Amino acid sequence: MMDVPLLVRHIAQRAEQVFPERELVSRTQEGIERSTYARVVERARRLASALTQLGIGPGDRVATFGWNSLRHFELYLAVPSMGAVLHTLNIRLFEDDLRYVAAHAEDRIVFLDASLAETMPHLEGIEHEVLMPDGPGERPGALDYEELIASGDPAFPFPALDERSAAAMCYTSGTTGRPKGVVYSHRSTLLHALGIALPDAMGLRERDSVMPVVPMFHANAWGLPYGAALVGARQVFPGPQMTPAAIAGLIEQEHVTFTAGVPTIWQGLLQLGDDAPSLASLREIVCGGSAVPETLLRGFDARFGVPIVQAWGMTETSPLASASRLPDDERGRDPESDEAYALRATQGHVQPLVDFRVDAEAGGELLVRGPFVAARYYGDEGDDERFTEDGWLRTGDVVELRDGSYLKLVDRTKDLVKSGGEWISSVELEGTIMGHPEVIEAAVVAVADERWGERPCACVVRTKGSELDADGIRAFLAERVARWWLPERVEFIDEVPKTSVGKFDKKALRRRFA
Ligand code: ADP
Numbered sequence: 001m002m003d004v005p006l007l008v009r010h011i012a013q014r015a016e017q018v019f020p021e022r023e024l025v026s027r028t029q030e031g032i033e034r035s036t037y038a039r040v041v042e043r044a045r046r047l048a049s050a051l052t053q054l055g056i057g058p059g060d061r062v063a064t065f066g067w068n069s070l071r072h073f074e075l076y077l078a079v080p081s082m083g084a085v086l087h088t089l090n091i092r093l094f095e096d097d098l099r100y101v102a103a104h105a106e107d108r109i110v111f112l113d114a115s116l117a118e119t120m121p122h123l124e125g126i127e128h129e130v131l132m133p134d135g136p137g138e139r140p141g142a143l144d145y146e147e148l149i150a151s152g153d154p155a156f157p158f159p160a161l162d163e164r165s166a167a168a169m170c171y172t173s174g175t176t177g178r179p180k181g182v183v184y185s186h187r188s189t190l191l192h193a194l195g196i197a198l199p200d201a202m203g204l205r206e207r208d209s210v211m212p213v214v215p216m217f218h219a220n221a222w223g224l225p226y227g228a229a230l231v232g233a234r235q236v237f238p239g240p241q242m243t244p245a246a247i248a249g250l251i252e253q254e255h256v257t258f259t260a261g262v263p264t265i266w267q268g269l270l271q272l273g274d275d276a277p278s279l280a281s282l283r284e285i286v287c288g289g290s291a292v293p294e295t296l297l298r299g300f301d302a303r304f305g306v307p308i309v310q311a312w313g314m315t316e317t318s319p320l321a322s323a324s325r326l327p328d329d330e331r332g333r334d335p336e337s338d339e340a341y342a343l344r345a346t347q348g349h350v351q352p353l354v355d356f357r358v359d360a361e362a363g364g365e366l367l368v369r370g371p372f373v374a375a376r377y378y379g380d381e382g383d384d385e386r387f388t389e390d391g392w393l394r395t396g397d398v399v400e401l402r403d404g405s406y407l408k409l410v411d412r413t414k415d416l417v418k419s420g421g422e423w424i425s426s427v428e429l430e431g432t433i434m435g436h437p438e439v440i441e442a443a444v445v446a447v448a449d450e451r452w453g454e455r456p457c458a459c460v461v462r463t464k465g466s467e468l469d470a471d472g473i474r475a476f477l478a479e480r481v482a483r484w485w486l487p488e489r490v491e492f493i494d495e496v497p498k499t500s501v502g503k504f505d506k507k508a509l510r511r512r513f514a
Pocket of ligand 1: 291
């Protein structure tokens with residue numbers, strides 16, 4: 001067989017050759033911009049040429065600070081295809097962490113949205129800032145994105161590269177510590193993009209209109225922009241308006257058929273009133289990043305008739321590493337049954353090319369390896385306890401197997417409540433509490449206890465006007481979980497604090513209630 005390297009430029013070339021007229025849509029601060037794969041790839045070539053003229057070369061880190069947008073997508077294609085490394089900065093990171101990751105990655109240039117011009121601090125070591133005009137917003141001294149594009153060569157040839165060279169990098173959101181850098185290669189990016197497009201993963205196809213809701217700074221928007229481009233799907237980028245109502249409005253207006261994001265956003269859609277936009281165009285939502293409560297699956301089925309498919313992954317796994325779908329009906333499972341919902345609420349089957357094993361000695365910790373799983377962290381020689389000597393990644397997630405081969409994530413090792421030598425799953429407890437009709441959100445954290453070591457503390461957000469109290473929560477739980485799991489402490493809060501990528505911020509809750 002030919003030894004052809006797997007390169008990001010292949011995604012761009014295929015899109016421009018095979019799907020030149022397929023539409024790409026981007027919402028900005030002020031309206032909607034429309035383009036095509038042909039135009040976007042031409043602009044990516046111009047951009048690569050302009051960057052070369054600025055002295056950016058192979059291996060140099062090019063940072064972005066932006067919403068999900070067309071221009072961000074142009075950078076997704078241009079930067080790796082010219083041999084440079086795309087570093088997507090998390091726009092919601094604390095300033096201190098942001099400075100840390102930009103310096104750690106040695107970013108040379110940063111592209112930022114005008115709408116974020118006031119949010120982004122000046123980062124040390126950055127030689128050029130480039131302003132992407134998504135509406136009003138100024139940045140003195142910054143270059144103009146459109147001028148840069150205009151100055152570039154539309155026929156710039158993307159160079160031949162080693163498929164193992166770096167294409168992009170991303171830092172973990174730091175839910176459990178300092179952000180750590182993961183570097184994706186061209187090869188891993190292509191294999192992952194092919195994998196997510198598979199029917200039992202995201203099932204992407206040309207006729208889809210794909211809306212990446214998961215941010216483009218969060219593990220490459222789960223690979224969606226690449227996967228969608230690879231199959232020639234239409235893409236709809238939601239830009240700065242990320243409220244549930246705005247997301248739903250764009251789905252209706254642009255007839256989006258497929259989307260993906262963390263549970264928080266879909267919980268928000270479920271809270272919308274009867275005048276909410278229609279989601280009738282959607283065939284499916286892939287949801288992951290944190291545990292998807294069964295009530296969310298049921299809620300979407302009942303109200304919108306839109307199936308939510310749970311997926312699991314980590315920044316370290318590119319990220320999509322498993323997805324949960326029901327086996328063929330021939331095996332006799334009623335899709336409406338409790339059993340079916342329980343299976344859909346697992347993290348599912350691993351993706352092709354992902355090997356896994358469960359380390360019983362580590363309490364059931366999941367270990368994975370594969371061609372799109374990180375082998376180490378960027379520049380962190382001392383932090384390799386996450387990688388075993390024989391080449392596996394310790395995920396920090398504790399799992400059980402359901403139905404033989406479905407991964408069921410019990411908890412993160414750091415979030416388990418260790419009570420009297422036994423473990424209580426915070427994920428299961430909070431998922432159960434969220435099944436109460438008067439509960440919007442619930443997070444469970446461990447609090448120190450003299451007698452038991454740790455006990456669960458439930459932090460609960462009630463529906464408006466609800467008078468549900470701690471006894472009510474315990475009575476509801478008593479019928480569903482073991483007695484010794486019942487939390488003595490229940491705190492009613494207005495909102496569960498969220499991390500920069502919309503996950504429950506348990507560090508903040510522990511600080512508050514410890
Ligand atoms: P961070 O570790 O900073 O949150 P990541 O986005 O890489 O950054 O998070 C990966 C972790 O998110 C996983 O190890 C797991 O704990 C959690 N996670 C991802 N998907 C799911 C899911 N479907 N169910 C439960 N937890 C999930």
